[in-house]
Amino acid sequence: MVFEKDLNLDATELRLGLPGSSEESLRISNKRALPDMNDDSGVAAAKKCDQETAPPTKAQVVGWPPIRSYRKNSLQTKKIEAETSGMYVKVSMDGAPYLRKIDLKVYKGYPELFKALEDMFKFKVGKYSEREGYNGSEFVPTYEDKDGDWMLVGDVPWEMFINACKRLRIVRGSEARGLGCVV
Amino acid sequence: MQKKMAYSFPDEVLEHVFSFIQSDKDRNAVSLVCKSWYEIERWCRRKVFIGNCYAVSPRMVIRRFPEVRSIKLKGKPHFADFNLVPDGWGGYVLPWIAEMAGAYPWLEEIRLKRMVVTDESLELIAKSFKNFKVLVLFSCEGFSTDGLAAIAASCKNLRELDLRESEVDDLSGHWLAHFPETCTSLVSLNISCLRSDEVSFSALERLVGRCPNLRSLRLNRAVTLDKIANILRRAPQLVDFGTGYYAAELQPDVFSNLAGAFSSCKELKSLSGFWDVVPAYLPALYSICPRLTSLNLSYATIQSPDLIKLVSHCPRLQRLLVLDYVEDSGLEELASSCKDLQELRVFPSDPFGAEPNVSLTEQGLVAVSLGCPKLRSVLYFCRRMSNAALVTIAQNRPNLTRFRLCIIEPKTPDYLTLEPLDVGFGAIVEHCKDLSRLSLSGLLTDHVFEYIGTYGKKLEMLSVAFAGDSDLGLHHVLSGCESLRKLEIRDCPFGDKALLANAAKLETMRSLWMSSCAVSFGACKLLGQKMPKLNVEVIDETEPPDSRPESCPVDKLYIYRSVAGPRFDMPPFVWTMDEAVRILH
Numbered sequence: 001m002v003f004e005k006d007l008n009l010d011a012t013e014l015r016l017g018l019p020g021s022s023e024e025s026l027r028i029s030n031k032r033a034l035p036d037m038n039d040d041s042g043v044a045a046a047k048k049c050d051q052e053t054a055p056p057t058k059a060q061v062v063g064w065p066p067i068r069s070y071r072k073n074s075l076q077t078k079k080i081e082a083e084t085s086g087m088y089v090k091v092s093m094d095g096a097p098y099l100r101k102i103d104l105k106v107y108k109g110y111p112e113l114f115k116a117l118e119d120m121f122k123f124k125v126g127k128y129s130e131r132e133g134y135n136g137s138e139f140v141p142t143y144e145d146k147d148g149d150w151m152l153v154g155d156v157p158w159e160m161f162i163n164a165c166k167r168l169r170i171v172r173g174s175e176a177r178g179l180g181c182v183v
Numbered sequence: 184m185q186k187k188m189a190y191s192f193p194d195e196v197l198e199h200v201f202s203f204i205q206s207d208k209d210r211n212a213v214s215l216v217c218k219s220w221y222e223i224e225r226w227c228r229r230k231v232f233i234g235n236c237y238a239v240s241p242r243m244v245i246r247r248f249p250e251v252r253s254i255k256l257k258g259k260p261h262f263a264d265f266n267l268v269p270d271g272w273g274g275y276v277l278p279w280i281a282e283m284a285g286a287y288p289w290l291e292e293i294r295l296k297r298m299v300v301t302d303e304s305l306e307l308i309a310k311s312f313k314n315f316k317v318l319v320l321f322s323c324e325g326f327s328t329d330g331l332a333a334i335a336a337s338c339k340n341l342r343e344l345d346l347r348e349s350e351v352d353d354l355s356g357h358w359l360a361h362f363p364e365t366c367t368s369l370v371s372l373n374i375s376c377l378r379s380d381e382v383s384f385s386a387l388e389r390l391v392g393r394c395p396n397l398r399s400l401r402l403n404r405a406v407t408l409d410k411i412a413n414i415l416r417r418a419p420q421l422v423d424f425g426t427g428y429y430a431a432e433l434q435p436d437v438f439s440n441l442a443g444a445f446s447s448c449k450e451l452k453s454l455s456g457f458w459d460v461v462p463a464y465l466p467a468l469y470s471i472c473p474r475l476t477s478l479n480l481s482y483a484t485i486q487s488p489d490l491i492k493l494v495s496h497c498p499r500l501q502r503l504l505v506l507d508y509v510e511d512s513g514l515e516e517l518a519s520s521c522k523d524l525q526e527l528r529v530f531p532s533d534p535f536g537a538e539p540n541v542s543l544t545e546q547g548l549v550a551v552s553l554g555c556p557k558l559r560s561v562l563y564f565c566r567r568m569s570n571a572a573l574v575t576i577a578q579n580r581p582n583l584t585r586f587r588l589c590i591i592e593p594k595t596p597d598y599l600t601l602e603p604l605d606v607g608f609g610a611i612v613e614h615c616k617d618l619s620r621l622s623l624s625g626l627l628t629d630h631v632f633e634y635i636g637t638y639g640k641k642l643e644m645l646s647v648a649f650a651g652d653s654d655l656g657l658h659h660v661l662s663g664c665e666s667l668r669k670l671e672i673r674d675c676p677f678g679d680k681a682l683l684a685n686a687a688k689l690e691t692m693r694s695l696w697m698s699s700c701a702v703s704f705g706a707c708k709l710l711g712q713k714m715p716k717l718n719v720e721v722i723d724e725t726e727p728p729d730s731r732p733e734s735c736p737v738d739k740l741y742i743y744r745s746v747a748g749p750r751f752d753m754p755p756f757v758w759t760m761d762e763a764v765r766i767l768h
Binding site: 063066071108 | 262264265266267322348350376430432433458461462463481482486530531532533534535564589591593622646648673
């Protein structure tokens with residue numbers, strides 16, 4: 001849903017801006033707002049944006065944000081479970097000189113996993129369809145499951161996949177043909 | 184002529200008329216008409232609500248209302264939910280139970296919120312009230328499953344046992360087996376807060392199976408997904424159901440069994456629980472989704488696409504609780520699918536992370552406010568907001584009655600203009616004329632309080648944090664908000680002036696909480712001395728407030744009106760300011 005970008009704030013009775021501010025300064029972006037270097041209104045923006053290093057968890061103020069303990073505990077249990085038991089699997093790509101290792105628990109689903117693999121190995125995953133597997137790319141992601149079988153990545157629900165996957169292999173197209181659902 | 188008619192009604196007739204008057208407010212009004220109405224009314228009042236257990240003593244309640252069957256008590260201040268009230272502060276229910284055990288042998292219902300309930304209290308309830316029917320312990324603590332066993336064993340006509348969000352010392356799941364085989368009266372059972380992994384499942388199954396009137400059942404995490412079908416088949420008449428663990432390896436027979444069990448529940452309108460969800464099992468709910476009016480997915484760590492799929496099957500949804508994994512895209516779908524939506528709560532999945540982990544912004548809330556004409560109640564955690572968005576929300580949803588916004592980083596300005604959010608919240612109070620509850624966040628100056636004081640005439644509860652510039656802010660609220668009952672403030676630069684200037688106002692409110700503000704010890708003492716009908720309590724865990732100069736600010740302050748005088752069950756870190764005895768400890 002799009003709300004009007006050219007809201008006429010003057011029309012509302014509660015117009016109370018700082019001197020010098022106006023509609024033209026509306027910057028709509030998905031990025032978090034950075035303090036405007038030229039802004040000398042004196043309003044301090046609370047956040048700094050450091051995209052490069054891994055952001056540390058902030059020092060916690062007691063009782064803030066206002067979340068009930070049982071809810072916090074519930075989230076924390078999940079976080080701890082997630083953080084302590086990583087699901088590391090080896091990833092190989094045909095033609096690459098060495099293997100990599102990734103933690104499957106870090107990803108929330110297939111799209112994220114593929115993006116990570118694409119970045120890591122500099123290739124593109126094709127378009128997935130249930131009938132035909134991956135089309136449009138020479139490289140196909142496959143995995144070895146608990147039974148030792150090599151399967152096409154993407155056929156089963158994500159949760160099932162990360163529990164079954166023992167290692168990943170990005171196969172060159174010609175070898176991948178003939179891979180579909182097992183059994 | 185007309186005056187005579189009032190006195191010619193026999194008491195029984197008036198009593199009969201009064202029996203149709205259920206609301207506390209109306210009952211209180213009735214009792215003020217004249218002395219005889221006061222007398223008749225007090226003998227036939229069956230339900231009492233006490234919003235602050237320290238505002239009145241058990242003896243006073245019993246003396247005035249000798250025939251009470253149902254009591255509702257609240258203890259700790261709301262900020263106790265966020266660990267701002269130290270353990271041991273108070274809110275003990277035992278003195279109440281002890282007095283009522285003798286005075287109200289026919290008591291049927293006890294509903295408690297934020298109180299300390301011991302096993303001793305529960306055992307006393309079990310022993311003392313022969314016709315006990317309803318026990319609701321909302322956000323309570325201090326008891327164990329042993330106490331629950333006593334209730335289960337003794338209460339022959341128990342209809343409701345609801346432990347919502349309480350902290351229970353979960354010693355054993357076997358307490359459920361203490362419900363006798365003859366107990367068939369249960370209508371509502373909520374054990375969702377129990378943490379233990381062992382719940383006597385066979386006892387639970389049998390209990391559910393023999394209670395044909397069971398309408399509401401909320402299980403805890405210990406109950407695994409494969410067991411849900413068995414439970415549901417024994418209780419197809421359920422209206423409200425809370426699942427346990429909703430995760431398992433996908434197995435077709437388990438899935439179809441579950442889907443079948445859900446579809447046999449033709450009355451099911453409300454679902455909750457959903458810890459650890461496997462999205463593949465969500466379609467098992469599709470048959471009941473068209474009837475669902477309430478859905479609590481606030482523990483479910485499922486992503487936006489799965490949430491969207493589920494929500495799009497629920498056109499009649501009135502109430503949705505969800506994590507911010509729903510994202511703006513999910514809320515946009517909600518706005519287009521669920522036109523009956525009245526209440527939305529979005530909780531943060533990663534409240535302490537420094538960076539946003541999901542794409543949930545003000546856009547999602549704006550979308551829902553535009554698309555859902557019946558939206559009345561909002562609780563929204565997000566990381567950015569703008570005045571423009573708030574103004575849009577206010578103009579589109581003047582029917583909002585509860586608006587609680589939490590921008591996670593304190594003092595966050597409008598992300599577009601970097602201005603304070605005064606104008607935005609001002610629009611909310613101006614347009615939403617029936618707004619009764621408001622929680623503020625973000626960068627706010629005294630101006631926002633000016634708007635609130637001017638327009639917030641129906642505002643009953645206000646929560647403020649990290650806001651304002653001076654006493655003027657507090658003064659605007661106390662002098663302007665005519666309906667204000669509860670005010671809770673933390674980390675604001677409000678001091679003595681506004682508080683002392685508006686001392687009389689405090690007697691018209693239930694309570695005021697101020698922590699990490701600038702109210703001096705001297706002002707607290709003065710207030711306590713001048714206002715005998717107020718209990719002024721200072722909380723300081725580090726050192727006694729009088730070990731510092733009087734001008735030093737107190738750490739935490741809790742002021743409430745009371746006809747019972749200062750309480751005597753305070754822990755060492757709570758001091759009461761009293762006119763008779765300078766500082767009572």
